[in-house]
Amino acid sequence: FTLEERLARYVVEGSKDGLFEDLDQALAKYSPLDIINGPLMAGMDEVGRLFNDNQLIVAEVLQSAEVMKASVAYLEPHMDQVETHTRGTIMLATVKGDVHDIGKNLVEIILANNGYKVINLGIKVPPQQLIETYWKEKPDLIGLSGLLVKSAQQMVVTAQDLKKANINVPILVGGAALTRKFTETRIAPEYDGAVVYAKDAMNGLELANRLMN
Ligand code: B1M
Secondary structure (H helix, E strand, O other): OOHHHHHHHHHHHOOOOOHHHHHHHHHOOOOHHHHHHHHHHHHHHHHHHHHHOOOOOHHHHHHHHHHHHHHHHHHHHHOOOOOOOOOEEEEEEEEOOOOOOHHHHHHHHHHHOOOEEEEEOOOOEOHHHHHHHHHHHOOOEEEEEOOOHHHHHHHHHHHHHHHHOOOOOOEEEEOOOOOHHHHHHHHHHHOOOOEEEOOOHHHHHHHHHHHHO
């Protein structure tokens, strides 16, 4: 197997045997984000496919998630850090009913490394908790993540609840079940501020920077 194939296989097999040595090798060739978005994501996509085909059970997918998280933690110190004045504060959450947090945590790392103060509320966050934290911390942006189809609908409800609470700072949304079209046609009309869709964590940073200017 090539290095790239081995990296994807650690994720698919949920095994860390040799992982860190191979990550070191990969770091000599690629940037940390290219390793995550390339071979590690390819492994995760394969896990999603096998899970969908009932060839993997939840416990196995959890082990794959562990490998992904351990890899991201290992790569994080190698990521570019921008020394800058604080660009702004963002409150991040995976929406109510959804436990997927690897993507959200990647967004946290990238924003934090690029001058943002991040308030990460974790997973399964109900609108009321977002509202309470908003009024306590007054973040400049709200970031919502969701991977389930029902999470896209939950984002619509969340936007409605935030609007009712008189909140109108920009909302950044992302996650596998969402699209730009759904964001623009279904979520944005329910909210008074901007609602923008990020296709990945880097795009989330670009959009956050644009929204802060
Ligand atoms: Co789940 N799961 N899962 N799962 N899981 C999916 C999402 C699924 C597509 C798999 C499948 O069937 N093919 C499917 C959803 C189907 C649907 O709704 N249409 C699914 C299902 C069904 C479920 C359960 C219901 C299974 C069950 O219990 N029967 C259950 C749900 C529980 C719940 O939430 N209530 C469940 C549970 C789990 C685990 C706990 C086992 C585990 C999560 C562990 C964890 O996160 N701590 C898990 C995993 C790992 C996956 C897959 C395989 C991988 C997700 C992942 O971490 N990807 C996933 C299949 C897939 O996506 N291919 C699947 C890597 C991560 C870096 O990518 O999060 O997409 P992602 O983030 C990307 C972008 O989306 C974007 O940036 C990142 C890249 O840079 N992004 C943002 C994300 N959030 C953003 C926010 C932003 C900006 C960008 O700004 C705020």
